[in-house]
Amino acid sequence: MDSPVMIASDVQLDDRTVMRVAEIFSALSDPSRIRIIASxxxxxxxxxxxxxxxxxxxxxxxxxxxxxxxxRIVKARRDGRQIFYSLDDEHIADLFQRSLEHVLHG
Amino acid sequence: MDSPVMIASDVQLDDRTVMRVAEIFSALSDPSRIRIIASxxxxxxxxxxxxxxxxxxxxxxxxxxxxxxxxRIVKARRDGRQIFYSLDDEHIADLFQRSLEHVLHG
DNA sequence: TGAATAGCTGAACATATATTCATAGATAGG
DNA sequence: CCTATCTATGAATATATGTTCAGCTATTCA
Structure with a gap:
C-alpha cells in the first residue's frame, strides 16, 4: 500500500508549502533583486x-x-578580494525567464 | 532593416519591464493570496x-x-448576491503551478 | 418597501522590508 | 605590517503592505 502523498494538483496546501512558495515569490518580487537576477x-x-x-x-x-x-537562488565564489555570484537554481531561473517572457510578449 | 527589438534574453531590463515583473511576483508572494490562487x-x-x-x-x-x-490574474462573475472568482491568466497559473511543484518535489 | 445577505471600500494600524550608515572582516599589494 | 579595496553585517529609518473596522452598495426575498 502506498501512503498518501502530496501532489501538486492538491487544491489545499499545507502551511509549510504555502510559506515556501511565498518565500520564493517574495525573493523575486523586488525590482532591485529582479535586476540582479536578470544580470x-x-x-x-x-x-x-x-x-x-x-x-x-x-x-x-x-x-x-x-x-x-x-x-539558494544564487551561490557565491571568492576570487581574490572579489566575490562572484551566479544563479544556483535552474527551476527558479526558468520561473524568472517565463515571467519575463509573459511581460515582454505575452 | 529590422528595428532593434526587446527579447527576453536581453540581460538589462528597462524600468517598466522590471516593475511589471515585480508586480506579478508581488501578487504571488503573499500566503493568503497563494491559498486563494491555489483554491x-x-x-x-x-x-x-x-x-x-x-x-x-x-x-x-x-x-x-x-x-x-x-x-487580471483573476476575474469576477456575479450570480445573485454572490460573486464568483476564477483564474484569468493561464501563464500565471502555470507559473504558480511550477513554483508549487518546485517546492513539493523539487 | 424593508430586512437580510454578500461583497466592496477607505481609513487606521501593525508589521514587514528596502535602503542607508557606520563599522568590521578578509584579501592583495607595497 | 600597513594600507587600500571589496564585501558583509547590524542598527536605524522610511516606506510598503496585510488586516481590521466601520460603513457602504447591490441583490434577494418576504
Missing amino acids: LRDAERHVGALAEMAGLSESAVSHHLRNLRQL | LRDAERHVGALAEMAGLSESAVSHHLRNLRQL
Whole structure:
C-alpha cells in the first residue's frame, strides 16, 4: 500500500508549502533583486558590478544577495578580494525567464 | 532593416519591464493570496468560500481579490448576491503551478 | 418597501522590508 | 605590517503592505 502523498494538483496546501512558495515569490518580487537576477542569467558577476548595474550601493546589493543566497537562488565564489555570484537554481531561473517572457510578449 | 527589438534574453531590463515583473511576483508572494490562487486552480469560488478556506475575513479576501483583479490574474462573475472568482491568466497559473511543484518535489 | 445577505471600500494600524550608515572582516599589494 | 579595496553585517529609518473596522452598495426575498 502506498501512503498518501502530496501532489501538486492538491487544491489545499499545507502551511509549510504555502510559506515556501511565498518565500520564493517574495525573493523575486523586488525590482532591485529582479535586476540582479536578470544580470546573472548571462554570467557570474561580482558585487561591485551588480551594484553599478542596478544603481545601488554595494551594501544594498550585499543585503539582497544574502537574501537570495539563503534561498539558494544564487551561490557565491571568492576570487581574490572579489566575490562572484551566479544563479544556483535552474527551476527558479526558468520561473524568472517565463515571467519575463509573459511581460515582454505575452 | 529590422528595428532593434526587446527579447527576453536581453540581460538589462528597462524600468517598466522590471516593475511589471515585480508586480506579478508581488501578487504571488503573499500566503493568503497563494491559498486563494491555489483554491481557484480547481474551480471558481465565491468570496465567502474563499474566506472560510483561507481563514480570513471576507473583507481581507476582498482586498486581496481586488489586487489580483487589477493584474487580471483573476476575474469576477456575479450570480445573485454572490460573486464568483476564477483564474484569468493561464501563464500565471502555470507559473504558480511550477513554483508549487518546485517546492513539493523539487 | 424593508430586512437580510454578500461583497466592496477607505481609513487606521501593525508589521514587514528596502535602503542607508557606520563599522568590521578578509584579501592583495607595497 | 600597513594600507587600500571589496564585501558583509547590524542598527536605524522610511516606506510598503496585510488586516481590521466601520460603513457602504447591490441583490434577494418576504
